[in-house]
Amino acid sequence: MISLLGGIALLVIGYFTYGKFIEKNFQIVPDRKTPAEVLKDGMDFVPMSRSKNAIIQLLNIAGTGPIFGPIMGALYGPIAYVWIVVGCIFGGAVHDYMIGMISLRNDGAHLPELASRYLGKNFKHIVNLFSIVLLLLVGTVFVTTPANLISSLTPDFLTIGIITLLIFAYYVISTLLPIDKAMGKVYPYFGAILIISTIAIGLTLIFGNYQMPELTLSTIRLENYNGVPMFPAIFFTISCGALSGFHATQSPMVSRTTTSESQGRYIFYGMMIAEGVIAMIWASASMSLFDAGTLSALINSGTPSAVVNEVSLMLLGNVFGTLAIFGVIVLPISSGLSAFRSLRGIIADYINVKQDTTKKVLMLTIPIFVVSFMLTLVDFNLLWRYFNWANQVTAVIALFVATRYLRLKNRNYIVALVPGAFMLYAVLVYILxxxxxxxxxxxxxxxxxxxxxxxxxxxYLTKAGTKQISTLDENSEIVNDHLPIGTFSSGEA
Incomplete structure (x- = not known):
């Protein structure tokens, strides 16, 4: 219990201390006009309240990552807590905040455009490729996992294939709606289910006399139950609950609906901290209710959705346990929707096709869904491994974008460089x-x-950054970020 409560306390403290430091280092301008106000279009650029933006951000970035990842990470034992807490405060939350705010300063631009601007035009094509592949995998994974969960609660005639098609039908309808209608109206209810169910599981663990493994020298192990070494595997197993490149594709979406830079820490940094809390609770539940052998068998029996079912029903009973499972279901469905919406936007930007008519939206949406549906037929575990690698490569790129941005502004860029360099080494060792x-x-x-x-x-990145700085002067649009939005064609302000 001490490890769980202590980890959650550190996450909260991190928000009020390191989060404040990151915000100060960015140098926000609270009264500066935002893309939601200047570029308002009634579809993607729509002003929304801080609370709605926050819940949309949380549901967009969460998916099943902060649940499935910690469940599988629990096979490493309590050392999983360390990565969740440290990774979230110094990696994931910094990553989410910086990309969200840099996008806010660049007319709500997606990651490929930001990479082109701050790392060089050649990076735009590389990042577009990674973003498209990642979002396709994310969308597919986040269709497959809720379909499995829903099938465990519904009659046999509702097969996984039928449920998958129904989820895609929901996505098609939602894609045609403005963001304040597709997400702003529904997500607060989804968020309430998620938050209540997560709190219920956490409180039941704490007050239910369960034996929760503690982080001690004797419980630290460098391999999981199946003998897989901790480095680099744990950093790919637990991603969304600590550091995830998928978030770099989602934060720009919310940057287009945010009405003040002063809301950024709460929306971007704060919701990553909230995701870390979710990850801590599910990691603890998995370690508390099952020994490593049983947990491994449940995971290998299909997907971690089997563990979700067992945990929810064991802790909360049939009625409230079922509600908790629905709380998990809304995460991948909401993140899948946002993944496909982001994918459409990135492809539209890349091929320069405005999404201002239903025909143009469907022209990109339908092929995306067809490809994704075909990927649902691929083995989930194989998809998950490719998703994990592409996910963390995207995180590395996003952190290097943040590093270059801060360096160009003559601010502390070490905060982004250190986690970026560490994960660069991890992704290289992983793929090798x-x-x-x-x-x-x-x-x-x-x-x-x-x-x-x-x-x-x-x-190479250091040399290229030095060369880029040497070509700038005090009047450069990249350096001057305090002018009204739209002053430059690129949108940097």
Whole structure:
């Protein structure tokens, strides 16, 4: 119990201390006009309240990540708490805040446009590719997981295939609606279900006399139950609850509906902290209710959705447990919708097709859904591994965008560089060692090659950044970020 409550307390403290520091370092301008006000279009650029933006951000970034990830991460034992807390405060929340706010300063631009602007035009194509692949995988994963959960609660005639088609039908309808109608009206109710069910599970754990494993020297292990080494696997297993590149595709969406820069810490940094709390509770529940062998067997029996069912029903009973399962279901459905909506926007920006008519929206939406439906037929565990790698590569890119932005503004860029460099090394070791990559295994050669390539990439980014700074002067649009929005064609303000 001490580890769970202590970890949650550290997350809250992190919001009020490190979060405040990150906000001060960014140098917000509270009365500056935002894209929601200047570029209002009734579809994607729509002013909304801080509370609605916050709940939309939470549901957009969460998905099943902060639940499924910690469930699988629980196989490493209480060391999972450390990554959730440290990763969330110093990595994930910084990542989400910086991309959300940089997008706010650039007319609500998506990550590929931001990468083009701050890392160089050639990066735009690379980041577009990663963003498209990532969002396709995210959308597919977040259709598959709720379909599995719903099928466990419904009659046999509602097969997973039928449920999947119904979810896609909901997505098609929602995609055609303005964001304040598709998300602003529904998400507060979804959010209430999620928050109440999560709190109920947490309180039942705390007051239900369950034996919760504590983080001690004797419980720290560097391999999980199945013998998989902690590095780098845990950083890909627990992503959405600590650091996730998927969030870099979602924060710009909310930057288009935010009405003041002063709301950024609460919306972007704060909702990542909230996701960390969700991750802590589900990791603790998984470790408290099952031994490692039973937990591993449940996960391997299909997906972690089996663990969600067991945890919810064991802790809350049939009625409230079922409500808790619905609380988990709304996460991937909402994140899947936002993933496809972001994917449509990124592709539209890339090929320069305005989304101002139903025909143009459907022209991009239908092919996306067809490809995604075909991916639902692929093995979930294979999809999850590819999603995890593409997800963390995107996080690295986003953190380097934030690093370059802060460096260009002559502010403390170490806050973004350190987590970015660490995850760069992790993604390189992962792709070198895993069967989905070069399949070299976790050998000394893998670690050395990963380190050498990381140093080369960091050297190149540093050199390119120095060259970019040397070409700027005091009147450069990149340096001057305090002018009214729309002053420059690129939108930086």
């Amino acid at each position: 060692s895993e069967p989905i990559g070069f399949n070299l295994g976790l050998t000394p050669v893998t670690y050395i090659v990963g380190l050498v390539v990381s140093v080369i990439i960091l050297w």
